Amino acid sequence: MSLWAKAQQLPPESLQQIRAIYGDHFPIEVRHYLAQYIEDKFWSEPLVDSPQHEQYVATLVHSLINEIENKAAVVTDAEYFLTKLKLAEAARMFRQKYSSNPMQLFTYVRNCLAAEMRLIQNASGESLAGLPNMIISNSGAEVMHKIDILRNRTQSTAEELRRMEQEQEAFAIQYHECTKINEYLGSREEQ
Structure with a gap:
């Protein structure tokens, strides 16, 4: 039985925890x-820090995005219209957010799968054979989420700082021009 099939059989409180694991970064519909x-x-694939592995991960993330788009395209039943929209939006979000850093999505999904596996093991008391034994603390996905939030805040702060520097520079130029004009007008009045 697949990991996801086992996850769906968990009690409601465990299902809520699984839903929380994925959060906004990886819609549960995609899972x-x-x-x-x-x-x-x-x-x-094991986590390996090499250029070949990074290329593999980039290809894998691109392939995942294509799979999501294909799945959204084949959903034609009106009853699943919202699901189709959610999948299409997830594909767009992944392409925008993770195209420049596919390893981030790869690591995030692996951490989510590991947390999911732990919840299933805790609920059933069984060991899930055949799946890699990854040791990640229960807060692994939460830490990844917080790091992502901090990274986004840092980026937005840097953008705000650049904008403010540009405004300050524009103000300095306008102030200098205004001062020159006032001096010129002052000298014209004296004449």
């Missing part, structure tokens, strides 16, 4: 509709 793909692809 649901691409469960087997995610488990096959994101669990299969």
